[in-house]
Amino acid sequence: MQAIPQDPQPIAWREKTPFFQAGLQGYSDSPMRIIARRHGAPYCVTESLLDDILLRGGKGLRSQQLDPEDHPVAGQIIGTNPNTMARAARALLELGYDVIDVNLACPVKKMRDICRGGHLLSRPEAAIDILRAVREAVGDEAPVTVKLRRGYDDSVESFRNFYRVFEAVRNLGYTFATVHCRTVEQKYVGPARWPFLAELTREHQGFPVFGSGDIFTAKSIFRMMTETGVAGVSVARGAIGNPWIFTQALQICAGKDAASPGVHEQRETLLAQYALCVRLHGEADTGRSMRKVGIKMSSLHPMHAQVEQAFIKCRNNEEWLSVIEEFYGEGVGEAALGNPR
Ligand SMILES: Cc1cc2nc3c(=O)[nH]c(=O)nc-3n(C[C@H](O)[C@H](O)[C@H](O)COP(=O)(O)O)c2cc1C
Incomplete structure (x- = not known):
């Protein structure tokens, strides 16, 4: 051939x-x-x-x-x-x-x-x-x-x-x-x-x-x-x-050092993926797919054990968004950021 x-x-x-x-x-x-x-x-x-x-x-x-x-x-x-x-x-x-x-x-x-x-x-x-x-x-x-x-x-x-x-x-x-x-x-x-x-x-x-x-x-x-x-x-x-x-x-x-994302960046990314899920899959399915994304991304958060547990407990979009407010709000977690993964 x-x-x-x-x-x-x-x-x-x-x-x-x-x-x-x-x-x-x-x-x-x-x-x-x-x-x-x-x-x-x-x-x-x-x-x-x-x-x-x-x-x-x-x-x-x-x-x-x-x-x-x-x-x-x-x-x-x-x-x-x-x-x-x-x-x-x-x-x-x-x-x-x-x-x-x-x-x-x-x-x-x-x-x-x-x-x-x-x-x-x-x-x-x-x-x-x-x-x-x-x-x-x-x-x-x-x-x-x-x-x-x-x-x-x-x-x-x-x-x-x-x-x-x-x-x-x-x-x-x-x-x-x-x-x-x-x-x-x-x-x-x-x-x-x-x-x-x-x-x-x-x-x-x-x-x-x-x-x-x-x-x-x-x-x-x-x-x-x-x-x-x-x-x-x-x-x-x-x-x-x-x-x-x-x-x-x-x-x-580019020959630079690889930087770890701060909590604010993680928040922006989670919310951007949430918005894409709502737009492309519809609101009803979003909580389910974003729950597992949150669980995985929690390993980058300075309070990862608590954040992971909070995402695991999410059953709907509202609960998912409230985890974002609680753990990814302005200033939350940034204090502990001296120790990113
Ligand atoms: C949950 C999960 C789903 C996967 N689904 C696919 C798939 O649909 N198509 C594919 O080519 N590989 C799939 N893979 C294999 C990965 O693309 C990759 O080859 C494999 O995980 C090895 O890479 P890693 O050890 O760096 O994860 C999947 C792997 C995992 C863990």
């Missing part, structure tokens, strides 16, 4: 900002992505979107409408059947997504014989059929990328399967691959294996690989790049409740 030369433009952002906001099920919705962008993320990925749900239309598709501020963005699809995956890719292109990302990484246990996400790595031919169908359906209209795990498990067979799929990714003309260097079996437990990325980039020079795994600080983005040779880094759990990881990465790029 002939490699298709790619336009370097789709990932031009990586030259100056070699990091992006990862897909995160239950978190990386439009409000989180827009907040990440306002804090310096140049590119964002949706959570994995099940092909069948997108194709059913209705709310499943409507909820993926894009805001003009939310570009460039990759719509990530997950599924079992090459034909429905191809159609789901087309549905996202019609909604205005800039990039289509295929998920071969999700570790959620398969039901009966439904094999998708990372589980497809144990059936390389089925994975390649999906990769080919999506690539052909998108054609030259948009870049197509893939998210992979480093294998299904630690067996030699898994290792071979990974390379079989990875080589197909290259040959089919995918623009880049993001590799989460844990196995599917590992889920999110235990250390990510960075040396796997180093070996992969050594053996596949000239093809951009983005690394994923154990990125919890801005510094670790650059440490991963230095230690593994990846073209850039996907920031996942490290960005939940902490969009400043992107601001800090930009500061490091």
Whole structure:
């Protein structure tokens, strides 16, 4: 199979900002992505979107409408059947997504014989059929990328399967691959294996690989790049409740010290995400999504144990807003800011 030369433009952002906001099920919705962008993320990925749900239309598709501020963005699809995956890719292109990302990484246990996400790595031919169908359906209209795990498990067979799929990714003309260097079996437990990325980039020079795994600080983005040779880094759990990881990465790029956000900045960001949730998801759902954002962001607050408990107890928008008034009002917590995380 002939490699298709790619336009370097789709990932031009990586030259100056070699990091992006990862897909995160239950978190990386439009409000989180827009907040990440306002804090310096140049590119964002949706959570994995099940092909069948997108194709059913209705709310499943409507909820993926894009805001003009939310570009460039990759719509990530997950599924079992090459034909429905191809159609789901087309549905996202019609909604205005800039990039289509295929998920071969999700570790959620398969039901009966439904094999998708990372589980497809144990059936390389089925994975390649999906990769080919999506690539052909998108054609030259948009870049197509893939998210992979480093294998299904630690067996030699898994290792071979990974390379079989990875080589197909290259040959089919995918623009880049993001590799989460844990196995599917590992889920999110235990250390990510960075040396796997180093070996992969050594053996596949000239093809951009983005690394994923154990990125919890801005510094670790650059440490991963230095230690593994990846073209850039996907920031996942490290960005939940902490969009400043992107601001800090930009500061490091500019040779400056990375600054921690004060309580006032945290308040502004929480309220901005709240407003985006109201606008994009409707008022009724906002308390639920902002509760978990508050819980995660509380770790940056000087009174984090109390703030976390207060967010945990929130049941509606009013209670959430009253936590903001109590713990993020003028001057609150700033006195203790000598000790940020
Ligand atoms: C709650 C949660 C949801 C995730 N959802 C997705 C997803 O929808 N799509 C995806 O490609 N990766 C998803 N991931 C994987 C992350 O993008 C990332 O690869 C993984 O967390 C490893 O990076 P980290 O150790 O720096 O968090 C998810 C991870 C977590 C913890």
